[in-house]
Amino acid sequence: MDRIRADVDSRPPVPARTHDRPYRGDDDFWRVRGLLLETYPITPVDFNWEIRRWDGQRFYREHQDPAGDGRIHLWEDEGGRLIGAVHPEDAGDAFLELHPDHRHIEEEMIAWAEQHLAVTVEEGARRQLDVFAFDYDVPRRRILTRRGFERLPEGAVTRRLRLGAGLIPASQLADGYGMRTTCPGVGDAQRIADLLNAAFDRTVHNAAEYQAFTTTSPSFRHDLDLVAEASDGSFAAYAGVTYDSVNRRGIFEPVCTDPRHRRQGLARALMLEGVRRVRALGAVDVYVATGETNPANELYDSVGFTEAYTGGSWRRVW
Known part of the structure; x- marks a missing residue:
């Protein structure tokens, strides 16, 4: 009898029944956000998106909700509990948010993305x-x-800094610069847009999108939104910090410096101040993500980010 029971108990578990359905709007936004918070402690580093990135998809576009375009799809267990979501960030890509107890649905999620999120390319x-x-x-x-996917050459890296009782170096700005937090209103919003465009060589950023995020996103805090201000009143460097109080972690996004003000330690000073502030709030670790070959990795090394986890996009063309 004991041998029979051992044989039965050693069989692989039968996956729980699940069902999938379209994303339906505001309630589902918060359910996905809850899944991200819930799964952070039980998944590997950055396995699912952090809350700032998820909030940005919704609130950085003047409160646009993508529910009506069919690009987000959800999976639930028998009891209606959310266990997975697939969504894009840009055209032609897919990201999976998944409870680790239900990885058996992962291939089904990717198959859905192939059918609904792929884009047509020119060749044939x-x-x-x-x-x-x-x-x-x-x-x-x-x-x-x-x-049939193949990994693309260019990769990304997530860095983590564990916070303990160690000293955080003082934040010292070069002469001619001051550090402060951003303020509500069009003035700072436009300065942030100008800085982002200059730092990332873009033209797309504007004051309206920044104001939309800062006034509607649940993860935004002005006291963690740090800038280095030049003597002429322009913003020379920026470090936006999010604090996930549920999981006691800080998230840097974005971090940048105007090309005219680089190599003066401005971004490093802002990041050190950001680390100090989130640790005072109770953070036990801090994250930052960037491209694998981005020179910014030298900055993050200098701040003390000692852990690095690499990854990349995998592409299928058919």
């Missing part, structure tokens, strides 16, 4: 989709390989 009207996977994520990389 073929379809194309990019899916992100960390290099540590062997199960996802196996699924992607089996479905």
Whole structure:
């Protein structure tokens, strides 16, 4: 009898029944956000999006809700509990937010993305989709390989700084600059837009999008929104910090410096002040993400980010 019971108990568990459905709007936005908060302590580093990135998809576009365009899809268990979501960030890509107890639905989620989020490319009207996977994520990389995806050369890296009782170096700005937090209103919003455009060589940023995020996003705090101000009143560097109080972690996004003010330690000073502020709030670690070959990695090393987790987009063309 004991032998029979042992044989039965050693069988692999039968996956729980699940069902999928379209994303329906505001209630589902908060449910996905709750899933991100819930799964952070039980998943590998950056396995799912952090809340600032999810909030940005909604509130950085003047409160646009993507519910009506069919680009977000959800999975629930038998009891109606949310266990997974697929969504894009840009055209032709897909990101998976997934409870780790339900990785058996991951291939189904990718198959849905292939059907609904792929874009048509010029060569012979073929379809194309990019899916992100960390290099540590062997199960996802196996699924992607089996479905015909190949990893693209350019990678990304998430860095983590564990906070303890150690001293944080003082934030010292070069002569001619002052540090402060941003203020509500069009003036600072326009300065931030100008800085982002200069730092990232863009033209798309404007005051309205920044105001939309700062006035509607639940993760934004002006006391964690740090700038280095030049003597002429323009913003020379910027470090936006989010504090996830549920998981006691800080998130830097974005971090940038106007090209005219680089190599003066401005961004480093802002980040050190940001680390100091979130630790005072109770943070136990801090995160920042960037491109794998981005020179900003030298900055993050100098601040003390000692852990690095690489990954990249995998592409299928068919």
